[in-house]
Amino acid sequence: MYLSKSEEAVIQLSSEALRIDGKSEIILCASLFYFRLPRGLWKERLNKVKAFGYNAIDVYFPWNHHETVEGVWDFTGEKDAAQFLQDASDAGLWVIARPGPYICSEWDGGALPAYLFVKENLRLRDNDPAFLRHVARWYEQILPILKKYETGQGGTVIAVQLDNELDFYPCSDPKGYISALRDLALQHGITVPLIACAGQGGLYEASGFAEGVVPTCNFYPNDHDPAFEEKVLFYREELARRGLPLLVTETNRSHFLLRRLLSAGAKLLGPYLQASGTNFGFTNAANNWGNPLSFLTSDYDFHGMITPEGHIREEAYEGRMLHRVIQTYGASLAEAKPELTTSDSTPYRLALKQGGELLFLCQVNEQDEDAYFRVAEEVIPRYTTLVAKASRCPILPLQVPLQTWGIAEGTLAYATAELLLVKQLEQRTLFVFHTDGEGEIRLCFNTEVQTEAGTMTVHDAEAGDQVTVSFQSGEQERSAQIHLLSGHVIELIGMSRSRALLLENMDDAGELHVGEWVERVSESREVELRWSQSLVNPLDTLTDESLPIGDTADYLEKHGIYRGFAWYTSQLSLPLENSCHGIIVQQASDVVSVYTGETYLGTATPGGGSHFLPIPSGSRVEPNLVARVEIWGHTNFHDTNLPGLHLNALKGLTGIVGVTSVREINQNWRFKLMQYGEDKDDYAASDYDDRQWPIASVGGWLSAEQPAHQCYRKQVTLSKEADTWILHTPGNFSHAYAYVNGHALGQLNPLNPYLDITSYVKAGDTATLTLFLDKTYGSLSGNIRLYEGTAAKQWTLSSCQENGLLQHAKASALKALPVEGDISLIPGTLSWLYGDLHDDNQGLGWRVYVEGSNMKLTVFFNGHLVGRLWTQGGANRPIFRGGSDESFYLPGPWFQGGESGNEIAILLEAVSDSEDALLEPLRFVPVAAV
Numbered sequence: 001m002y003l004s005k006s007e008e009a010v011i012q013l014s015s016e017a018l019r020i021d022g023k024s025e026i027i028l029c030a031s032l033f034y035f036r037l038p039r040g041l042w043k044e045r046l047n048k049v050k051a052f053g054y055n056a057i058d059v060y061f062p063w064n065h066h067e068t069v070e071g072v073w074d075f076t077g078e079k080d081a082a083q084f085l086q087d088a089s090d091a092g093l094w095v096i097a098r099p100g101p102y103i104c105s106e107w108d109g110g111a112l113p114a115y116l117f118v119k120e121n122l123r124l125r126d127n128d129p130a131f132l133r134h135v136a137r138w139y140e141q142i143l144p145i146l147k148k149y150e151t152g153q154g155g156t157v158i159a160v161q162l163d164n165e166l167d168f169y170p171c172s173d174p175k176g177y178i179s180a181l182r183d184l185a186l187q188h189g190i191t192v193p194l195i196a197c198a199g200q201g202g203l204y205e206a207s208g209f210a211e212g213v214v215p216t217c218n219f220y221p222n223d224h225d226p227a228f229e230e231k232v233l234f235y236r237e238e239l240a241r242r243g244l245p246l247l248v249t250e251t252n253r254s255h256f257l258l259r260r261l262l263s264a265g266a267k268l269l270g271p272y273l274q275a276s277g278t279n280f281g282f283t284n285a286a287n288n289w290g291n292p293l294s295f296l297t298s299d300y301d302f303h304g305m306i307t308p309e310g311h312i313r314e315e316a317y318e319g320r321m322l323h324r325v326i327q328t329y330g331a332s333l334a335e336a337k338p339e340l341t342t343s344d345s346t347p348y349r350l351a352l353k354q355g356g357e358l359l360f361l362c363q364v365n366e367q368d369e370d371a372y373f374r375v376a377e378e379v380i381p382r383y384t385t386l387v388a389k390a391s392r393c394p395i396l397p398l399q400v401p402l403q404t405w406g407i408a409e410g411t412l413a414y415a416t417a418e419l420l421l422v423k424q425l426e427q428r429t430l431f432v433f434h435t436d437g438e439g440e441i442r443l444c445f446n447t448e449v450q451t452e453a454g455t456m457t458v459h460d461a462e463a464g465d466q467v468t469v470s471f472q473s474g475e476q477e478r479s480a481q482i483h484l485l486s487g488h489v490i491e492l493i494g495m496s497r498s499r500a501l502l503l504e505n506m507d508d509a510g511e512l513h514v515g516e517w518v519e520r521v522s523e524s525r526e527v528e529l530r531w532s533q534s535l536v537n538p539l540d541t542l543t544d545e546s547l548p549i550g551d552t553a554d555y556l557e558k559h560g561i562y563r564g565f566a567w568y569t570s571q572l573s574l575p576l577e578n579s580c581h582g583i584i585v586q587q588a589s590d591v592v593s594v595y596t597g598e599t600y601l602g603t604a605t606p607g608g609g610s611h612f613l614p615i616p617s618g619s620r621v622e623p624n625l626v627a628r629v630e631i632w633g634h635t636n637f638h639d640t641n642l643p644g645l646h647l648n649a650l651k652g653l654t655g656i657v658g659v660t661s662v663r664e665i666n667q668n669w670r671f672k673l674m675q676y677g678e679d680k681d682d683y684a685a686s687d688y689d690d691r692q693w694p695i696a697s698v699g700g701w702l703s704a705e706q707p708a709h710q711c712y713r714k715q716v717t718l719s720k721e722a723d724t725w726i727l728h729t730p731g732n733f734s735h736a737y738a739y740v741n742g743h744a745l746g747q748l749n750p751l752n753p754y755l756d757i758t759s760y761v762k763a764g765d766t767a768t769l770t771l772f773l774d775k776t777y778g779s780l781s782g783n784i785r786l787y788e789g790t791a792a793k794q795w796t797l798s799s800c801q802e803n804g805l806l807q808h809a810k811a812s813a814l815k816a817l818p819v820e821g822d823i824s825l826i827p828g829t830l831s832w833l834y835g836d837l838h839d840d841n842q843g844l845g846w847r848v849y850v851e852g853s854n855m856k857l858t859v860f861f862n863g864h865l866v867g868r869l870w871t872q873g874g875a876n877r878p879i880f881r882g883g884s885d886e887s888f889y890l891p892g893p894w895f896q897g898g899e900s901g902n903e904i905a906i907l908l909e910a911v912s913d914s915e916d917a918l919l920e921p922l923r924f925v926p927v928a929a930v
Helices: 039-051 081-090 114-118 129-148 174-187 203-207 228-241 255-263 315-334 497-501 680-684 802-815
Strands: 011-013 018-020 027-031 056-060 094-098 157-161 194-198 213-219 246-251 266-271 294-296 337-340 348-351 357-360 369-371 373-375 378-380 386-388 395-401 410-415 418-424 428-435 438-445 450-452 457-459 466-472 478-483 489-496 503-506 512-514 531-536 547-550 564-571 582-586 591-596 599-604 611-614 624-631 655-664 669-674 708-717 724-728 736-740 743-747 754-756 766-775 785-791 793-800 817-819 823-825 830-837 845-849 855-861 864-870 879-881 887-891 902-910 917-919 923-926
Touching: 027 094, 027 246, 027 315, 039 081, 056 081, 081 094, 081 129, 129 157, 129 174, 174 194, 174 203, 174 213, 194 203, 194 246, 203 213, 203 228, 213 228, 228 246, 228 255, 246 255, 255 266, 255 315, 255 348, 255 357, 255 395, 315 418, 315 497, 315 503, 373 395, 373 410, 395 418, 410 418, 418 503, 428 438, 428 497, 428 503, 438 489, 466 478, 489 497, 497 503, 531 802, 564 802, 582 591, 582 599, 582 754, 599 611, 655 724, 680 708, 680 736, 680 766, 793 802, 802 830, 802 855, 802 902, 823 830, 823 902, 855 917, 864 887, 902 917
Parallel strands: 027 056, 027 266, 056 094, 094 157, 157 194, 194 213, 213 246, 246 266, 294 879, 428 489
Antiparallel strands: 011 018, 337 348, 348 357, 357 395, 369 386, 373 378, 395 410, 410 438, 418 428, 438 466, 450 478, 457 466, 478 489, 503 512, 531 817, 531 830, 547 793, 564 624, 564 793, 582 611, 582 655, 591 599, 591 624, 655 785, 669 708, 708 766, 724 754, 724 785, 736 743, 736 766, 823 917, 830 902, 845 887, 845 923, 855 864, 855 902
16 A cells, blocks of 8 residues: 555555646656766756656666765765756756665666675665664665655655665565665655565565555566567556556666557656766676676666767657657546557557547557558548558547547547647647658537648548548648637648657747757767877786785675775795696686786686686796786676676685696596485485495486486595695586585586585595586586695785776876877786877767777776776677777766866776787767757
8 A cells, every 4th residue: 555645745646647746647757867977967968858858867876876985975076966856856857766775777786885795694685674774874865865855845856766676686575675665764754655666577576565665667578579568457457456556667768668658557657778878987887698797888878869978869859759749638648547459450548538549559560561440330541541660659549529628619530640749829729640651630520610621631521520631741741720610720730750750849820840850970080189108017006005814815895895906916835846737716706817926817707706717838827926806896686697696796806726736537426316305415425335336427327317316426535735626517517516525515507617625625635526416308417627726825905996096097107108009018918098188079078989909998087987998809808788888988077178188097908818909099989069
C-alpha cells in the first residue's frame, strides 16, 4: 500500500494516473547526471532536454562522489548537488531523485564507498544494522537537500528512489532492507513518493512490497520484440491491483519503444541516458559486459538523443514529436487505460478518459506492410492506403470527442495520420496531422457543416454532417477548412513526418515554423599545439611516500587506497639452483604491470584472479619486483564469474610467486564412479584407502550416466625448496570441486583457474588431491598443473590519485623535450606528453580522437582527469564498453581562455610485452554550438 494518497498530497498515485498538483501527467523523463557534466554545462544540458520534449529528468546522487574519504564530505563546486536541483527547477523540469545508497549507473562501485568493502561482518545492500548505520550518515547529507527541492517545497523533485534494481542482488531480506531505507527517508521529512525499481521484473525482490514504497519497472528489451506489450501489461495489471500506476523508471532510448510502453498504460517513461556524459576522474566501473570482464570507458554514451559534448542526435526530434502527441491529448491520455483490440494489424490501444481511443500501429517487422482497422463494420481507410512502416508506431485517433479540445459539436471519427498538434485560436482551431504517405481523416458532427477542400481531397461531399478528407504528404503542407454553424472554423493541416519532426512551433497566427536538421561536426581541425615529452622511469613510484606492509601483500583498500595508481615493491629470493619459469600475480586487479629488476614482464587484467607471466627468453628473474597497479574501477554489478566482479571486490594484489617448477599432473589418478548423494568428505580424506580404484586421466573415465558423478584422487610429493603451491586447472570442467588433504578448495572456475593450496600442505610432504566432477553432456575435461615456487616478501606500498599524478607531471615537465609526429615507446616504458592548447573554438570544447597501438593513456586537461583510454592491440587489452573507447572530451567550461594556458598532460604507458607502443597525432574535432 502506498501511504501518500490523501487529496492534499502534491503527488497522487492511483491505478489510472499520476497526478501532480491535481493534474494528471505523462512523465517523459531523461537521465541526466550532474556528476558526468561540468557545472558550467548543467543549465545548457537541462534546457536541451526540455527543448526536445522531456518534462522530467532522473538523476543519481553518487555517495562515493561526495565522500571519497570516510567522514569527509564535499558538496561544493562541481559537486554542488543543491545547485543542480535548483537549475533543474529553473528549467521547469521535474526530478526523480535516486540517492541509492547503491546506484549502479556503470559508476565506480555503484557509488558505494570502497571503505565499506573492508568493514568486517558488514552485509552490503541488506537489512544489516552495520551497513544501515553507514547509509544513515549518507542520507543525513543528501536527503535534506532533496527535501528542500521537493515539489511544493521550493523545487521540482517528484519522487525519491531507494536503492536501485535490488532484484539483481542476493539480498536476504528485501522487505526489511527497503523498509529501513524508507524509515530513514521519512525521518528526514521526505513527502514525495518513495520508489524502488525492479531491474529484471522482481517486484518483491526489488521492493519487498514494503509499505509506503512504490515498485517500479525497468525494461531493456529488444525494441522489436513482438511479445513486449504482453509482458508490460502483466506488470501494469499487477500494479493496478495494488492501486498503483505503471512507472517505467528505465528503458531503452528509442521513442519507438517508448510509444509501445505508452500503449501498455505506462505513466512514467524513463529512457536511460538520453543525455550522455563523461566519467571524469577515476570514476569508471568494471563489470561483466565483456563476458566475463569489461572496463567502462570514460566516455559514457549509450547513443541517446544528446551526446556527451551536447550535440543533438536525430532521436531527439522523435522525443519532441512524442511530447507534442502527449500534450495534444492532455489529461484524457494521462488517465487512459490499455485495451486489447481484435485486429492483428493494430493489436494495442488506449481508451481515453474523455472518450475515444488511440490505436498504436506498431510495426515490429523489418519491412513495411499494408494495414487497416475497423470502425463499427467499416474497414478503414476507405479511400487511401495505410502502410505500417517498419520500426514506426504512429498513434491514431479513433472516435475521439472534439470536446477534448473545447469543441462541443462533433467527433474525430478516425485518422490514419498522427494528430501532432491542436492550436486553439479565437475563432479557429487548427488540427495538425502528419504521416509518411497518405493520410485520411473523418470528422462527424451533430449538424451540417460546410467544407472548403483547400489543398486536401474531400470525399463524400454530399454528407453534410460528416467530413472525410485525405492528403498526400510532401514538401508542402496540405489543408482544408470546416465551417461550423456556430461560426467556428476547424482547419485541418496535413504534413509529412519528416517536416513534423522539425516542427518548432505554431505561432498565434496559426503559422507553422519548421526548422532544419542540426548537422553534427565530424571533421577534425588543425590546431596550434606544440607537444613535448618527458620519459619516466617505470620502476619509480610517482610519489615520494611509501608504506612498509611486511612480508605479505594485501589489497589496496585495506590501506585506505580507493582510486588511482599504486605501486607494490617486494623482494623475491630464489634458490640458486632453480631457474624461474615466470611469476604468478595472485588475486590481482584491475591493471597490473610487473617488472623484475629492469625487465618488463607484461601487463595483465586478471579481474581479481591470479595470472601467470612467463619470463622472456634470455632474461632472468631479479630479486627486486615492482607491480604498478591501477584501479580502473570497482564493479557496479554483482557477478560471481570472476572475483573482481563481486560488488565488494577489492583491488590490487595479494602476492607474487616466482615459479620454479611446473608439473603436469593430469595422468594417473585413482577413479571411482560415485552414486548421487554420496558424501564427498569420505573420499577426500588423505588417509582413505583407494588402492582398489582403477587409474585414469582426469575426466577420462567414460560413463553412460548423465550426469556422471566422478571422483579422482592423486598423491603428489611436494618440492622441499618451494614455499608456495598453486593448482592450475585450465579447460572446461563441468561442476568440478577440489580438495587437498581433506580441505575443501571450492569449485573450479575456468575463468579463474588458480587454486592456492599452500595453507594446507608442507614442503617435502605428500599432498592428497581430490577432484569431484559432475560430468554432463558434451563436457570436456581440463588439464591439471601444479606450480611450485617462492613467494615474494618485504613489501612496500605507495599510491597517488589525480593530485599526485598532476604533481609528478608538473615536476617532470622541467625535463620535457619537444616532439612531433608519432610517439613510440618500447614495452613497459612510461612518459608524460604535454601540450598547450589555444582556446580557438569559442569556449565550446573539443572531442579528441586517439589512434595507435598498445598504448594506455591517462589524460589531464587543466587539472581535470578527462579520460582513460587503451588503444587497440595485444591479447592483454580488456574489452571496453559504455561509450567511445577511442576519444576523450575537453569541455568548453574548463578552458581558461586566452592564447595559451590550457594544459594537456597525458601519462603514456606501453603495455604490450612484445611490441612497441605507438601513438599517432591526436585529431581534434570542434564541439559545435547547437
